[in-house]
Amino acid sequence: MSASPSHFQQKMQNPLKSLGLGKKIGDFLNNTKFLNRSLSWYLTGWRAGIFWGLVALFLPQLLSLSSNFLDPTYFAPNVLLLDAILCGIYVMLALGLNIVVGYAGLLDLGYVAFFVIGSYTVAFATSGIIRNIHSQVVTIPAISFWAAIPLAALIAGFMGVLLGAPTLRLRGDYLAIVTLGFGEIVPIVIKDVPFFYGALGFQVPPAPVINTPFGQVDFGNPLDFSAFYYLTLAVIILIVMFNILLRNSSIGRAWIAIREDELAASASGVNLVRIKLMAFGLGAAIGGIGGVFNGVMTSSISYDQFSFQVSISVLIMIVLGGIGSIPGVILGAILLRFIDVYVISTISTMLQTNIALANPANPFHFLVSFNLNTTKFLIFGLILLLMIILRPQGIVPNKRRQLELQGVGLAPEELSVVGEIEREESGASAPPDSVEGLGDI
Amino acid sequence: MIVLASTSSGIFIQTMVNGITLGAVYALVALGYTIVYGIVELINFAHGDVFMWSTAITLVVLNSMHVSTAVYGFTLIGLLLLMIVIGAVVSGTLNVVIERLAYRPLRKAPRLAPLIAAIGVSFILENIAELWLGASGISYPDFFPNGGIVLGDVTIQYIDVVVVVLTVGLMYGLNMLVRSTKMGKAMRATAQDPEAAALMGVDINQTISFAFLVGGVLAGVAGVFYSLVIPVYAYNVGFELGLIAFTAAVLGGIGNITGAMAGGFLIGVIKALATNYLPNGSDLSDAVVFAILVLVLALRPSGLLGQQVPDKV
Numbered sequence: 001m002s003a004s005p006s007h008f009q010q011k012m013q014n015p016l017k018s019l020g021l022g023k024k025i026g027d028f029l030n031n032t033k034f035l036n037r038s039l040s041w042y043l044t045g046w047r048a049g050i051f052w053g054l055v056a057l058f059l060p061q062l063l064s065l066s067s068n069f070l071d072p073t074y075f076a077p078n079v080l081l082l083d084a085i086l087c088g089i090y091v092m093l094a095l096g097l098n099i100v101v102g103y104a105g106l107l108d109l110g111y112v113a114f115f116v117i118g119s120y121t122v123a124f125a126t127s128g129i130i131r132n133i134h135s136q137v138v139t140i141p142a143i144s145f146w147a148a149i150p151l152a153a154l155i156a157g158f159m160g161v162l163l164g165a166p167t168l169r170l171r172g173d174y175l176a177i178v179t180l181g182f183g184e185i186v187p188i189v190i191k192d193v194p195f196f197y198g199a200l201g202f203q204v205p206p207a208p209v210i211n212t213p214f215g216q217v218d219f220g221n222p223l224d225f226s227a228f229y230y231l232t233l234a235v236i237i238l239i240v241m242f243n244i245l246l247r248n249s250s251i252g253r254a255w256i257a258i259r260e261d262e263l264a265a266s267a268s269g270v271n272l273v274r275i276k277l278m279a280f281g282l283g284a285a286i287g288g289i290g291g292v293f294n295g296v297m298t299s300s301i302s303y304d305q306f307s308f309q310v311s312i313s314v315l316i317m318i319v320l321g322g323i324g325s326i327p328g329v330i331l332g333a334i335l336l337r338f339i340d341v342y343v344i345s346t347i348s349t350m351l352q353t354n355i356a357l358a359n360p361a362n363p364f365h366f367l368v369s370f371n372l373n374t375t376k377f378l379i380f381g382l383i384l385l386l387m388i389i390l391r392p393q394g395i396v397p398n399k400r401r402q403l404e405l406q407g408v409g410l411a412p413e414e415l416s417v418v419g420e421i422e423r424e425e426s427g428a429s430a431p432p433d434s435v436e437g438l439g440d441i
Numbered sequence: 442m443i444v445l446a447s448t449s450s451g452i453f454i455q456t457m458v459n460g461i462t463l464g465a466v467y468a469l470v471a472l473g474y475t476i477v478y479g480i481v482e483l484i485n486f487a488h489g490d491v492f493m494w495s496t497a498i499t500l501v502v503l504n505s506m507h508v509s510t511a512v513y514g515f516t517l518i519g520l521l522l523l524m525i526v527i528g529a530v531v532s533g534t535l536n537v538v539i540e541r542l543a544y545r546p547l548r549k550a551p552r553l554a555p556l557i558a559a560i561g562v563s564f565i566l567e568n569i570a571e572l573w574l575g576a577s578g579i580s581y582p583d584f585f586p587n588g589g590i591v592l593g594d595v596t597i598q599y600i601d602v603v604v605v606v607l608t609v610g611l612m613y614g615l616n617m618l619v620r621s622t623k624m625g626k627a628m629r630a631t632a633q634d635p636e637a638a639a640l641m642g643v644d645i646n647q648t649i650s651f652a653f654l655v656g657g658v659l660a661g662v663a664g665v666f667y668s669l670v671i672p673v674y675a676y677n678v679g680f681e682l683g684l685i686a687f688t689a690a691v692l693g694g695i696g697n698i699t700g701a702m703a704g705g706f707l708i709g710v711i712k713a714l715a716t717n718y719l720p721n722g723s724d725l726s727d728a729v730v731f732a733i734l735v736l737v738l739a740l741r742p743s744g745l746l747g748q749q750v751p752d753k754v
Contacts, residue, residue: 107556166739173484174691174738176556180486181684181731188728192721308680312564319557374571381564388557389546 043327043396056233059084060226081225082297087337088232089293094317094333095239095326096286101315102324102401103247104279105259106168107176110183112310113163114156114284117186118291119301120196121152123204131195145208145219149235149292156288157281164280168273183311190303201302204295207231220296232293239286243326246282255279256400309377313340316384322394324401331396336383340376348372451594456717457710462601462670464709465608469663470686471693471701472615473536473656479696480632480652483544486559489683490566491536491657493676495528495664496581497570500674502527503582511586520584521603521665528661535566536657537650545646563680570676581672604666611659612702619698624651632696681727685712688734694744703746708733 042048055062063077063084093115100108124130128142143151167178190196206220207228219227246252254275257265266272295301313336321332351357351367358368387394393402470492477485503524512520543562547555589598619625627648630638639645667682668674689708693700708730715726737744 101553105551105553107553109560163735166735170738170742173482173552173556174742177484177684177687178735178738181688181734184681184684185728185731188724192724312560315557315560323553374568374576378565378568378572381561381568385543385558385561385565388554388561389543392550392554 043331048327060229078223078225081229083337083341085225085229085232085293085297087334087341088229088236089290089297090314090317090337091236091330091333092232092239092290092293093287093314094321094329095236095243096283096290097314098283098318098324098326098329099243099246099255099286100279100283101318102329102398103252103255103259104276105255106276106279107173108179108280108283108311109176109308109315110179110181110186110311111283111287111314112306112308113179113183113186114160114287115291115294115310116190116303116306117156117159118152118288119204119295119306120190120202120291121155121288122148122292122295123202123301125151126205127203145205145292145296149289152288152292153285154288156291157285160284160287161277161281164277165273168276168280180308180311183308187303187306190306196303201300204299204301206299207296228297235289235293239289240326240330251275251278312384313380316380316387318394319384319387319392320394322396322398322401323392325394325396325398328394328396328398332394335395336380339379344372344376344379448594452717454595456713458595458597458601460710460713461706462598462604462709463667463713464689464706465604466663466667466670466705467682467686467689467709468702468705469608469611469659469666470682471689471705472612472698473660474687474690475693475695475698475701476628476652476656478690480628481544481548481649483555483559484687485536485539485544485653485656486556486683487539487562487566488536488656488660489679489681489686490563490570491532491539491679492660492664492667492682493570493679494535494566495532495661496668496674496678497574497676498531499524499528499665499668500579500581501574503584508582508584510582510584512584513586517585524665525662528665529658530661532661532664533654533657536653536660540650540653545649563683567676567679574674574676576676579674581668581674583669583672585669600669604670607662608666609702611662612698615655615659616698618655624648628652685727685730688730688737691734691742692737692744694746697744697746700744700746704744707745 043052060077060081063080066075066080067077093111096114097108097111100106100111122145124140125143125148126145128140130138130140163178163182164175167175196202206222208220209216209218211217217227218224219231221227247255254265254270257268257270258272258275262272298305314333317332317336318329319332320336321330322328351372354368356362357364359365470488473488473491474485477483477488508520511517539562543558544555547558585600585603587598589596589601617625619628627638627643628651630641630643631645631648635645638648667678685708686705689704690701691704692707693702693704695701711733712726712730715729716722719725719729
């Protein structure tokens with residue numbers, strides 16, 4: 001693999017080296033390839049694929065081992081597994097939004113709307129309870145959880161197309177504001193339209209029990225989430241495979257074409273509206289599937305769980321991990337959930353239980369009453385802003401996207417570099433048998 | 442915003458009057474969107490939060506001055522002007538700083554990057570305000586005396602008159618600024634073609650900063666007006682108001698100053714009517730505004746006053 005010209009430029013502009021501060025430190029700080037190469041090596045390619053695939057496959061067993069060294073009152077294996085499932089739901093959302101933002105280059109700021117639609121679809125469809133226009137309860141024939149998944153995907157995808165059809169003809173930034181509004185409006189409509197049970201919330205029936213030749217499998221068992229974990233994992237793998245197939249299809253190439261140069265793509269015969277609608281609809285459908293899992297997992301849904309913050313969190317996951325890169329967005333989702341669930345709550349507990357801080361004379365006493373939920377979103381906002389300014393390609397960059405975001409005009413020789421990298425990676429990566437480890441084919 | 446009228450036609454006209462007052466606020470915020478979009482073609486998502494920061498800072502200043510009741514005469518004029526200046530300075534500075542730190546480094550990046558940065562800035566501004574003043578609403582010291590011109594069933598509050606007159610005056614000033622000053626010429630030139638303008642000796646960075654300054658100043662003034670009309674501070678007011686004002690800018694034709702003004706008043710009236718006449722109106726009126734946004738974008742994306750190729754700034 002030959003070094004890209006941008007890499008040479010970075011070496012030429014190494015300020016520390018010219019200051020005589022030593023080659024090693026300078027290279028370490030300036031050579032982004034160090035970070036790209038080694039981190040990508042750990043996260044993409046066939047070795048990483050096998051390793052992370054095994055980790056994902058045996059996660060329930062690994063977590064039950066953890067009770068040997070973690071205090072099970074705080075870190076019960078089953079609760080950790082629940083966190084992993086919720087994280088998996090965000091991985092689904094990130095993969096779905098990645099189609100819209102990463103592949104097609106459209107900014108969707110109301111992705112939570114499709115999440116809501118999925119959650120409420122599974123709630124209504126599997127319980128069979130809805131309300132008519134006079135707020136009276138009406139029962140409809142309930143369908144099974146398994147049928148609810150494609151149904152939710154279908155409805156969410158349809159809503160996506162419905163929303164996208166008038167706005168996708170316009171410039172990308174209008175889409176951003178329309179989706180922003182849509183994400184705000186959907187929870188309001190749910191709250192105020194009696195059909196949706198409004199502010200009362202809605203109980204979602206648990207996932208079903210199925211009989212297999214090997215015995216009963218209970219997906220809704222709250223004492224052992226491992227069956228549901230494997231279900232989530234299987235769906236994530238399917239979504240990842242779907243993403244890869246899409247990206248390598250003619251549709252995927254059309255997405256990349258419109259992302260890089262809409263005019264040229266249109267001139268080459270790409271139907272812009274159709275191909276954008278496809279990205280928007282498919283992204284929405286995956287958001288709907290995420291919503292189904294969320295609905296079943298949280299068992300009680302209400303409008304206030306679906307705020308603008310969810311849309312932005314998913315966007316931050318993508319930007320953090322690497323726009324357009326499948327291992328990147330998976331890593332971004334896991335990382336942000338980890339920061340959210342463990343790091344920030346740990347800091348919160350540490351501040352609240354710190355004896356020195358409890359003293360009102362301590363100048364940092366105010367930290368005790370810090371609203372960590374707000375601080376969390378402040379931190380998330382800073383992550384988003386700093387990443388997009390300083391490292392827009394994300395932690396695990398997609399090569400083509402990286403060159404684009406660095407503002408490198410794709411000169412012919414650079415294009416050949418991209419092709420080379422992509423060929424090399426596709427040659428080396430593992431067959432799609434794992435979640436985290438899929439190479440950026 | 443009290444509907445005092447008793448007859449149905451009175452209620453209707455009173456709602457219209459209230460709508461026009463709020464519409465003036467929307468128009469001022471919409472002008473900020475339109476000017477910035479006209480020049481750098483960026484939806485400044487943080488604009489609503491820049492507006493909110495004006496309400497926050499003037500709230501804190503008023504509280505530190507121990508103003509809690511209505512004041513009269515020259516004190517009123519002085520206090521009103523002082524608050525307008527403080528709001529304008531705070532929001533203007535904030536907008537310029539945001540441009541310098543977040544948008545300028547991304548000017549050559551793909552379109553998606555500055556948009557995402559704008560969302561990040563909006564998020565940060567909102568959460569800093571929430572950390573600082575808390576998440577619950579705070580009542581704003583309503584120093585403007587109640588009372589107004591009574592026309593039969595309808596009362597036109599003095600504050601309504603002040604807000605509308607000052608807003609129209611500001612718009613006239615802005616029009617003059619863009620049309621007949623050197624800076625205005627530079628703004629129009631940059632909007633048309635930044636590179637060509639730079640070759641003609643226009644300082645692009647300075648011009649863009651100035652556009653952000655003007656937008657911020659107008660949002661700051663709008664913040665003071667809004668707080669006097671609806672005297673409650675909330676950290677998240679900017680989000681919703683930003684969306685409404687952006688709709689106003691699109692409705693009027695984005696990049697068009699008169700259009701933003703007309704759109705603001707129109708949206709104000711429509712929203713007030715929806716709030717008053719729809720069940721759960723205060724929530725659903727947002728849905729109505731959103732529906733207008735989608736309809737305008739679908740049917741006439743250039744807006745009411747915009748031409749097919751909008752006359753930028």
